[in-house]
Amino acid sequence: EIVMTQSPATLSVSPGERATLSCRASQSVSSNLAWYQQKPGQAPRLLIYGASTRATGIPARFSGSGSGTEFTLTISSLQSEDFAVYYCQQYNNWPPSWTFGQGTKVEIK
Amino acid sequence: QVQLQESGPGLVKPSQTLSLTCTVSGGSISSGGYYWSWIRQHPGKGLEWIGYIYYSGSTYYNPSLKSRVTISVDTSKNQFSLKLSSVTAADTAVYYCARGYGPTGAYFDYWGQGTLVTVSS
Numbered sequence: 757e758i759v760m761t762q763s764p765a766t767l768s769v770s771p772g773e774r775a776t777l778s779c780r781a782s783q784s785v786s787s788n789l790a791w792y793q794q795k796p797g798q799a800p801r802l803l804i805y806g807a808s809t810r811a812t813g814i815p816a817r818f819s820g821s822g823s824g825t826e827f828t829l830t831i832s833s834l835q836s837e838d839f840a841v842y843y844c845q846q847y848n849n850w851p852p853s854w855t856f857g858q859g860t861k862v863e864i865k
Numbered sequence: 866q867v868q869l870q871e872s873g874p875g876l877v878k879p880s881q882t883l884s885l886t887c888t889v890s891g892g893s894i895s896s897g898g899y900y901w902s903w904i905r906q907h908p909g910k911g912l913e914w915i916g917y918i919y920y921s922g923s924t925y926y927n928p929s930l931k932s933r934v935t936i937s938v939d940t941s942k943n944q945f946s947l948k949l950s951s952v953t954a955a956d957t958a959v960y961y962c963a964r965g966y967g968p969t970g971a972y973f974d975y976w977g978q979g980t981l982v983t984v985s986s
Binding site for chain 1: 910925966969973976
């Protein structure tokens with residue numbers, strides 16, 4: 757199983773500041789990585805797929821980068837609605853055994 | 866706008882079978898091009914992909930759950946379903962249905978609201 761490790765577990769950021777979230781895979785997943793945002797009591801929302809492609813309707817302040825085993829989600833200027841938990845997900849293996857990271861909570865500083 | 870809605874019992878006894886249905890609206894499962902997944906989230910924890918089905922009926926399951934999982938589709942009702950047998954307290958979770966997007970349906974662009982299933986006697 758490919759293990760996804762996210763860091764930090766919690767990130768305290770002031771509104772308007774940049775947030776940088778990391779995701780590491782236990783083995784290469786190429787660019788087969790997605791990011792999701794989840795707010796309390798809601799389902800996750802797809803932000804990024806293919807490591808760097810924004811999903812439909814996702815603001816440009818969200819960007820993804822990386823390949824292989826190291827990935828980053830950057831939120832360039834945090835808005836109030838961006839405080840949430842963020843998950844990465846790999847989808848490299850076949851037959852599928854897709855796995856998620858444990859999440860990074862972005863909280864207001 | 867595609868919408869998904871989970872339904873089923875919120876309480877299941879240990880050793881019994883958990884059964885959930887996802888009703889899709891705003892789009893047809895049988896039109897193809899998408900894969901229909903079940904994903905769960907243990908309380909306060911991360912996400913776990915359970916498995917998916919294509920409109921043709923082909924399925925793939927998470928190897929860790931494969932022996933207990935069955936996913937089926939009813940295109941006439943635009944629904945797909947999850948059965949998880951021999952449940953224990955470890956299967957207590959919020960269960961989501963989701964539409965899988967991309968060449969292998971591997972990332973999820975539409976989700977249901979989720980339904981909490983508690984396993985308890």
